[in-house]
Amino acid sequence: MSSAPIRPKLLIFDVNETLLDLGQLQQAVNQEFKSETAFKQWFALLLQYSLVDTVTGSYHNFGQIGDAALDMLAQALGQPARPAARKKELLTLITELPPHPDVIPGLTALQKAGFRMVTLTNSPDATVQKQMAYAGLTGFFEQLLSIDSLKRYKPHPDTYRTTCERLKVAPAQTMLVAAHGWDTAGAQLAGLQAAFIARPGQQIYPLAPAPALTGPTLPDIAHQLLG
Numbered sequence: 001m002s003s004a005p006i007r008p009k010l011l012i013f014d015v016n017e018t019l020l021d022l023g024q025l026q027q028a029v030n031q032e033f034k035s036e037t038a039f040k041q042w043f044a045l046l047l048q049y050s051l052v053d054t055v056t057g058s059y060h061n062f063g064q065i066g067d068a069a070l071d072m073l074a075q076a077l078g079q080p081a082r083p084a085a086r087k088k089e090l091l092t093l094i095t096e097l098p099p100h101p102d103v104i105p106g107l108t109a110l111q112k113a114g115f116r117m118v119t120l121t122n123s124p125d126a127t128v129q130k131q132m133a134y135a136g137l138t139g140f141f142e143q144l145l146s147i148d149s150l151k152r153y154k155p156h157p158d159t160y161r162t163t164c165e166r167l168k169v170a171p172a173q174t175m176l177v178a179a180h181g182w183d184t185a186g187a188q189l190a191g192l193q194a195a196f197i198a199r200p201g202q203q204i205y206p207l208a209p210a211p212a213l214t215g216p217t218l219p220d221i222a223h224q225l226l227g
Contacts, residue, residue, distance in 0.1 A: 007225070008193055010169040011110065012160070013141075014178035015121040015128060017199055020097040020135060028093055032086075033077055041076065045069035047182075050122060050153040059151040061124045066091050094123070095130040099137060100199075106218025107140040113226055118143045120163050120176070122153050143167075155186020164192070175212070177221060181205035195221045 013019060026039040035041075046062070046069045053059050060068075070090065071081045082090075110117060118141055121128050125146045132138040145166075147159050154160070164171045171191035178184050184194035185208030195213035196204055204211065215221045 006173060006193065008175035009116065009173045010164070010167055010175070011115050011117045012120045012145075012163060012174060012176045012187075012192075013117060014154075014176070014180065014183050015119050015123065015131060016094070017202070018177065018179040018197060019099055019103050019119075019137065020131060021100050022094075022097060024097060025090075025093045028090055032082070032090060033073060033079060035077060038073060038077070042066075042069050042073045045072050054153045054156050061148060062122050063091055063124060063127065066094075095127055096134055097131065099135045100218075102217035102219055103137070106222045107137065109219060109222040109226070111140055113222075115225075116167070116169075117141050118145050118163070118167065120145050120147070120154070120159065122147055124148045155182050155189075157186065157190035160187050160190040160192050177218070181208070184208070184211045195225075197221060 016022060029039040029042055030036055046066050049065050049069060050062065053065070067087050070087050074081050107117070119128060119132070123131070123146060125148050128144050128146050132141070132144055138144070145163060147153055150159060150162055152158050160176065161171060164174050175193040175195055176184060176187035177195045177197065179197045179199040179202050181196070181202065181204045184196050185205045187194045188209045188211070194211040196211040197218060198214060198216050204214070213221055213224050215224060
């Protein structure tokens with residue numbers, strides 16, 4: 001574990017899995033498809049095809065890709081496609097997720113220390129607004145940002161650099177906080193610092209630079225930042 005070389009002026013937070021606990025959505029998807037691995041398959045498809053859109057210069061919002069990924073999942077499992085209304089019910093659950101237990105204590109410590117904090121999520125603008133309101137986290141953030149306006153999904157470097165430009169902070173003075181190795185890798189390769197929250201089942205990408213900070217919870221990351 002290493003210390004951040006520069007105290008960041010801005011903290012950018014990923015949302016899904018980093019701040020919000022996807023357990024309820026995972027349980028619902030697994031039950032719907034009667035498979036303990038259904039959610040993981042679906043989420044992997046969601047990420048994979050968001051990158052396909054970005055690489056090919058196409059764009060569908062995260063909800064549209066999530067809907068298509070449910071159809072692909074059903075096909076992969078040899079099951080019938082779900083009706084549109086049922087898929088909408090499942091996808092709506094992403095706006096009704098609780099924060100991980102460590103999130104509010106960690107954000108409180110960082111807010112008291114005076115850090116500027118924003119979100120940056122692959123979810124659409126309307127979704128992140130609903131997510132943060134439901135989880136009671138809106139007040140911690142200066143802005144709730146999404147890739148929706150740029151139409152390039154993380155980890156494309158433009159998503160991170162454009163956020164820094166918008167908030168008038170140099171990439172080197174900005175730190176992404178995320179629970180995904182692909183996200184911290186993308187941020188660092190775009191010139192940002194990164195902190196990795198080691199949520200269960202998540203790993204750092206070993207072929208990318210090591211994050212400046214790593215810890216099991218957000219308060220642990222906050223403690224390292226506050227030194």
